Amino acid sequence: MNKYLGTILNSARLTSNVFKLVVSVPELTENVTPGQFCQIRIATELSHDPLLRRPISVADYDPTRQKLTFIIRESGRGTKFLARLVPGQQIDLFGPLGTGFPVHRLVKGDRALLIAGGIGAPPLYYLARQLHANGVECATILGFRSHSESFLIDEFSQFGPVRVVTDDGTLGSCGNVCTEITAWTSEGLDWTHGFACGPLPMLQALQAQLAGDGRPVWVSLEKRMACGLGACAACTCRPANPNSTASGPRLVCKDGPVFLLGEVELGE
């Protein structure tokens, strides 16, 4: 992890409010694990507002050309700032941060199920690419609110079968990722390791659905952060079993953002 200066190579809309930033970071030589994130500075050094960096997952990384990709949903002030960046402009990145997905726990022949809700898809894309390269089979469920908000479908299709589900049924089946897991399972879906990223209610539903399943499922969590480094204790979460050993508070920025489903309490 370090502080890097990146140069925007490309900024492109994927949907009306999701955009992709490709950033050249010549000095980045560290390894970047899927699930890790960067803290992106919003204001320039001449401004104190917006003050805090924004945590954004790495959506892809090309280590030979030192190119980082972020896929971002415009929501508040900070992401609106990022949406206005144009090629040639510089950004200040702090990362890669956190503990990502355990890519190397899976080996050739393992079958991964990737479950993404909305803007949860980007980190799973980088994960899918690495798993696929390692010979792991990838099945992906992508949930969106509606057709107009969908993105990355073709990209995931490179790595294996993809099922799309939308709240309003305008694309794929009508429902949510949980109904789709059920449907696909009944059609013979078989997996050994699960990976999920998406909004909190989705993760909570997933936890309920998969309770007692036995197969490991890793989820990437979000929490409001300050340092992103493990020093300020902003992003604490409680272990789900407070009586377990190693039961101290866990930090989403350092111990996570990826946790085993069931390892920590899911909350805002």
Added chain:
Amino acid sequence: MNKYLGTILNSARLTSNVFKLVVSVPELTENVTPGQFCQIRIATELSHDPLLRRPISVADYDPTRQKLTFIIRESGRGTKFLARLVPGQQIDLFGPLGTGFPVHRLVKGDRALLIAGGIGAPPLYYLARQLHANGVECATILGFRSHSESFLIDEFSQFGPVRVVTDDGTLGSCGNVCTEITAWTSEGLDWTHGFACGPLPMLQALQAQLAGDGRPVWVSLEKRMACGLGACAACTCRPANPNSTASGPRLVCKDGPVFLLGEVELGE
């Protein structure tokens, strides 16, 4: 006066820390008097810092093509921001504000002496252009710290004789605008109306030198501002003669920035 959206047409360095911004303001149809200024917003609407607008004099105005020119010295955060603007970017201007130079008090045959110190030159340039167009003779004294900090010399030369004076003698004569007035006067300089803009010590020295001269001299003052409009009383100055009639506080943003030398106290 109004709030306008301008588009940067051109940004160019005149010295290592003075730059010129040419801005297209299609909606500007008001009259702009030399000596008037704009309050330029620094941060975008997504940021609260730097908070306040910066008052910058109009250095030139082309009413047929709605082009405003500003010439700005990079000093603090706000002007550094402005220095980074590139063509195509938009800025938010509030103006034109204040009471400018009384251009129409002079008629063909009058002889104007323009006295500029450093970054005081820009508003006098627009003034010179208008006076010249009205058939008024213009003699200009431009004072700079040194050769490397000089600018606008050729531009003023279009309108009449120019004398340059520098603190270190690297360009023109060695001295300051006051010594140059003395020198030029002894060489026969003759003027009917004076106009000055420059740093406070220069204006104070000028006031001392010209006390009792009798010829009117207008100066453009600076004062820290908030509203720029006359509503907040940030930019008050005291009339030099508190016993005069109309003796209330004067506001640099509304009653000025141009005052008759001797009309108000000169201070920070």
Added chain:
Amino acid sequence: MNNPLAVKLGSIQLKNPIMPASGCFGFGQEFAQLYDLKQLGAVVVKAVTLRPIWGNPTPRVAETPGGMLNAIGLQNPGLDVVCREKLPWLAEQDVPIIVNIAGETVADYVAVAETVSRQTGVIALELNISCPNVQKGGMAFGTSPETAAELTRAVKAVSSVPVFVKLSPNVTDIVEIAQAVEAAGADGLSLINTLLGLAIDLRKRRPILANVTGGLSGPAIKPVALRMIHQVYRAVALPIIGMGGISSAEDVLEFMLAGASAVAVGTANFVDPLIMPRIINQLPGLLAELGVNSISELIGALEV
């Protein structure tokens, strides 16, 4: 059709909750060059004192991160000129007037209140017991519950219109002061005034303000303002005019959720001189988006 922006400030009915904060709008004449003041819920004028005040030496303002300091020092033309020239002009604009009043002694306040409350168009007084920029009076009245209550009582006794007391945030316990002025008969509260601050010119080794310290305003103080309004709303029954860093329609609604029945926009007028009409135009759409029929439903509706 009902006006979704209508609010009540105690007995006062306003067509919308937006007004300028005292001192950031003069007596309205300058902003009237930009837009019709009639659009505003009310106009709060600059502090009025018995005699004209020149105010402090300049520099009187300094920018700070996300905010600004001011040490104007209550410059104003004095009661006579205000009643003769400023208020009559404003009354003609057909907008309700709230007069902010200040003084060095209780007698000063009383004299101003008595006269000014009887001027045409004046719907309320705002008792400024929180100006940090004057030697005498000002904030001194606002940092002790006893003196605040005494002053409130004296002004209430002579005012012909409701009296809002404007509290200082520079206190350990704002609730205690709010309760004291409530008990003394205040009709409402305005909060917050500015936080006392200092800005330094490093190269000159001097304070930027000639007055050394000044009052901090602008977005920087918004969280402090919201906290104090929330605390006071829960402890007293008086209507609150909320202020401190408001610069958007969203901010207005946040202040109302915290407990304000109306709001004042101060420093943001300097950042965007058209901000108040813009907010007023944006509010109906924002309310619709939030599924709110009437803005007054939001007052104090923060769920904690």
Added chain:
Amino acid sequence: MNNPLAVKLGSIQLKNPIMPASGCFGFGQEFAQLYDLKQLGAVVVKAVTLRPIWGNPTPRVAETPGGMLNAIGLQNPGLDVVCREKLPWLAEQDVPIIVNIAGETVADYVAVAETVSRQTGVIALELNISCPNVQKGGMAFGTSPETAAELTRAVKAVSSVPVFVKLSPNVTDIVEIAQAVEAAGADGLSLINTLLGLAIDLRKRRPILANVTGGLSGPAIKPVALRMIHQVYRAVALPIIGMGGISSAEDVLEFMLAGASAVAVGTANFVDPLIMPRIINQLPGLLAELGVNSISELIGALEV
């Protein structure tokens, strides 16, 4: 050659005046991945309490204009783990340690102070009587001169190292509190802690922080911090560690002009994790530019 950055904090000699603010740097381990902590004047660790504390529910932080709110609630592993794991590691980094201590009762503070002051590498205690984010103790100790003095006296009686008392800015008169702890034997003061604030999620109609209110830090509070340091510097003789919004070498010198002998950088570490070494590297050049031979010449040199 003399070190132009050397300063004295009473009896304590520091190689430079830069240290992290408590709570913004953990116990140093994370930042040690980024740079050598030995560069710092000292390290101030997160508040230590007698027993481990989980802290408040999340969200614990919220961004505000030019600042942020936090309501961490003193999460820390407790005295035992700190003395067994955290401080020994830090002592090995060869950097002077200042331990921030907190508690619910005087006895808590005393117990922590007694033990922690005797750990290797600890050069001072910072008595946190100003945490706004806990139900018991915390700020309650810091808003009354009497309780602040009593606590100071009790801790002084058991501490083997100098005691700095960290004051709350949420008071009417900070000078009064500073004088009370000075009289009670404090060796120095730290100011300021955070201002109590509230941030609201408009769409949810709820506070952003689970704890409702939190402490405001960052550049937004800089003018309030400078004002309080200036006031206190003129009224008490104790050395001051200044903090509140520092984010540049220029800010450091402004705080020293106002009266700080050393400074702590808090929130700015989140904005730029390399800020402290950067400031330390920039200071000599900035001093040269200002014609200052030794940074300590600037302490309290503000001309008013």
